[in-house]
Amino acid sequence: MIDEKIKKFIKETLLEMSISIDEIELEHPADFNYGDYSTNLAMVQAKKMKENPIKFAEKIAGELTKNKPKEIEKIEVAGNGFINFYLSKDFFADNLKEILKKDKNYGKNNFLKRQKTIVEFTDPNPFKEFHIGHLMSNTIGEAIARLMEWNGAKLKRANYQGDVGLHVAKVMWAMEKQNITSDKINITVLSRMYMIGTKAYKENETAKKEINEINKKIYENSDDEIEELYKKGRKISLDYFETIYKKLGTKFDYYFFESNTGKLGKEIVNEYLKKRIFEKSDGAIIFKGEKYGLHTRVFQSSDGLPTYEAKELGLSKIKYRKYKYQKSIVITGNEINEYFKVLLKVMSLIFPKLAERTLHIGHGMMRLPKGKMSSRTGDVITAEFVLDEVSKKIMEVIEQRNMAEEEKNKISEIISIGAIKYSILKQKIGKDIIFDFDKSISFEGDSGPYLQYTCVRAESVIEKAKANNKKPKVASEEKKITKLERMIYKFPEMTKRAGEEYSPHYIVTYLIELAAEFNAYYATNKIIGDDKGSQHRLAITKAVSIILKNGLEILGIKVPEKM
RNA sequence: GUCCUCGUAGUUCAAUGGAUAAAACAAGGGACUUCUAAUCCCUAGAUGAAGGUUCGAUUCCUUCCGAGGGCACCA
Numbered sequence: 001m002i003d004e005k006i007k008k009f010i011k012e013t014l015l016e017m018s019i020s021i022d023e024i025e026l027e028h029p030a031d032f033n034y035g036d037y038s039t040n041l042a043m044v045q046a047k048k049m050k051e052n053p054i055k056f057a058e059k060i061a062g063e064l065t066k067n068k069p070k071e072i073e074k075i076e077v078a079g080n081g082f083i084n085f086y087l088s089k090d091f092f093a094d095n096l097k098e099i100l101k102k103d104k105n106y107g108k109n110n111f112l113k114r115q116k117t118i119v120e121f122t123d124p125n126p127f128k129e130f131h132i133g134h135l136m137s138n139t140i141g142e143a144i145a146r147l148m149e150w151n152g153a154k155l156k157r158a159n160y161q162g163d164v165g166l167h168v169a170k171v172m173w174a175m176e177k178q179n180i181t182s183d184k185i186n187i188t189v190l191s192r193m194y195m196i197g198t199k200a201y202k203e204n205e206t207a208k209k210e211i212n213e214i215n216k217k218i219y220e221n222s223d224d225e226i227e228e229l230y231k232k233g234r235k236i237s238l239d240y241f242e243t244i245y246k247k248l249g250t251k252f253d254y255y256f257f258e259s260n261t262g263k264l265g266k267e268i269v270n271e272y273l274k275k276r277i278f279e280k281s282d283g284a285i286i287f288k289g290e291k292y293g294l295h296t297r298v299f300q301s302s303d304g305l306p307t308y309e310a311k312e313l314g315l316s317k318i319k320y321r322k323y324k325y326q327k328s329i330v331i332t333g334n335e336i337n338e339y340f341k342v343l344l345k346v347m348s349l350i351f352p353k354l355a356e357r358t359l360h361i362g363h364g365m366m367r368l369p370k371g372k373m374s375s376r377t378g379d380v381i382t383a384e385f386v387l388d389e390v391s392k393k394i395m396e397v398i399e400q401r402n403m404a405e406e407e408k409n410k411i412s413e414i415i416s417i418g419a420i421k422y423s424i425l426k427q428k429i430g431k432d433i434i435f436d437f438d439k440s441i442s443f444e445g446d447s448g449p450y451l452q453y454t455c456v457r458a459e460s461v462i463e464k465a466k467a468n469n470k471k472p473k474v475a476s477e478e479k480k481i482t483k484l485e486r487m488i489y490k491f492p493e494m495t496k497r498a499g500e501e502y503s504p505h506y507i508v509t510y511l512i513e514l515a516a517e518f519n520a521y522y523a524t525n526k527i528i529g530d531d532k533g534s535q536h537r538l539a540i541t542k543a544v545s546i547i548l549k550n551g552l553e554i555l556g557i558k559v560p561e562k563m
Numbered sequence: 564g565u566c567c568u569c570g571u572a573g574u575u576c577a578a579u580g581g582a583u584a585a586a587a588c589a590a591g592g593g594a595c596u597u598c599u600a601a602u603c604c605c606u607a608g609a610u611g612a613a614g615g616u617u618c619g620a621u622u623c624c625u626u627c628c629g630a631g632g633g634c635a636c637c638a
Binding site: 025027029030031034038040043046047053078079080081082123125162165166167258281282283284285286289293294295296297298299300301302303305307308309311334335336337338339341362364365367397398415423426427428430431432433434436439442443444445446447449450452453454456457460461464465497501505506508509512513516519520522523524526527528529541562563 | 565566567568569574575576577578579580581582583584585586587588589594597598599600601602603604617618619631632633634635636637638
């Protein structure tokens with residue numbers, strides 16, 4: 001990439017001047033008037049060497065100019081000592097050619113070079129709703145998985161689901177009380193049973209005892225009648241989740257279940273209890289986190305059941321058995337950030353190698369503006385509800401379009417999922433999202449549909465040109481470099497940085513700025529024409545379309561044929 | 564109480580210690596007989612408070628104020 005090349009060039013020149021510097025910071029100036037790249041090294045070095053920064057910068061810039069590569073047009077000193085680099089016409093022309101050639105592969109990097117990576121995300125619980133939190137986790141997890149793949153990782157997707165535990169017992173208890181037989185179970189019944197069970201557990205002592213009893217039985221598979229209901233309910237839930245994954249565009253390689261991790265987790269905890277990593281307290285097995293600046297957590301409850309923490313230890317082992325990962329990324333809501341730290345501490349004591357390779361990413365919560373929205377299913381906003389509502393709004397827009405009903409439905413699904421995913425991915429991962437249908441899910445401006453529309457628009461121009469026998473071709477004759485051209489070469493840097501920092505929102509910000517610039521370009525330039533520049537403008541258009549498509553691909557957002 | 568996150572335009576949110584703090588929505592004004600107006604152009608508007616480090620702080624440190632989350636058998 002060009003940034004690497006410039007860094008190397010600077011380093012070599014400095015070496016000739018007998019100046020050694022560890023890391024050269026090369027950034028894009030916010031203002032295009034200051035060039036395409038900029039470095040602050042003169043300001044940093046001048047102080048160490050007790051020189052005047054501007055004079056020092058000029059000295060370096062002078063040396064740099066002497067043997068600048070053909071990709072650089074000029075090098076200037078500005079401001080308090082920034083050295084600014086302006087890329088050459090040759091560079092932009094070559095880059096444009098490269099984009100058209102690489103097409104679907106433009107933006108791929110290799111800094112993770114076949115690194116075996118496993119990403120765990122979504123993690124819904126069978127017997128419970130697939131709610132907007134899972135939608136967030138799925139969207140973010142899928143985007144991070146794809147980012148890793150674009151940077152060269154050999155990636156596996158994992159989904160860890162809680163098919164045992166108190167929530168299941170609550171459902172089983174309610175089913176028994178309500179005389180629900182296995183043939184009557186469906187997804188609506190399950191969520192109703194969960195509500196009934198939860199309420200009873202909270203309000204009724206006897207029910208609480210009975211539910212705890214059932215909980216044990218589920219762990220032990222010791223009751224045939226419960227077993228039948230359990231198996232049926234579990235299957236209905238999991239099948240239902242699959243329909244959602246399909247819509248959202250996720251395919252998991254591995255499914256892990258708490259019913260498997262619990263047993264192993266318990267063994268691990270008891271083994272390391274002997275080795276004094278854990279200790280007993282009030283009949284429970286705990287880890288004292290205080291000596292590490294953390295807090296105490298229970299790994300096995302006083303009635304002998306493994307808690308989430310123990311299961312997680314089992315999971316890390318099971319994951320590694322399945323896939324000998326070099327990196328394991330776990331994506332969850334940020335409300336568990338604190339105890340994931342405890343967990344990683346424990347892991348570092350008993351499985352140091354695995355702990356080193358594990359990264360937890362906590363994403364923010366979807367929050368609703370107060371009193372703004374109510375869902376038909378009670379307190380929980382389901383993913384399905386969100387999808388339906390957004391879809392309805394999209395339909396209002398495309399209703400008048402002259403298309404077959406089937407096509408409308410297809411387009412509306414692509415756009416609504418794009419809108420939702422965009423609104424989740426556009427901001428930093430850790431922050432909460434205030435979810436408001438009227439504002440968060442926008443179809444104009446800073447939105448998924450805006451990107452999709454821009455892409456469709458660009459493609460439509462290219463198609464029209466093709467019908468008139470005009471094809472994109474990069475011109476190398478004398479002409480002014482547009483702002484758009486000065487943006488498109490940055491895409492591979494964006495995918496790299498986003499990958500290094502696990503931050504899909506860098507991609508989003510870049511794409512939206514690129515799309516805005518293209519739309520402005522579109523408004524002021526007639527792309528298809530009989531003049532000489534037409535083919536070059538088509539080449540730029542094609543490049544924008546490629547980047548938007550590839551970028552949206554990373555985000556897991558599809559582009560419709562038309563809209 | 565304590566630990567962790569976070570406070571940026573009216574709202575939703577960007578900004579690898581850098582140059583004039585980026586956008587979108589909402590507000591006001593304009594642009595379709597011409598490649599898709601889910602678009603474009605113009606106007607107005609922001610770093611919670613106080614100190615400190617630095618040539619330079621939205622970013623790092625300290626204190627305060629405010630929001631959210633964790634702190635023993637739920638995940």
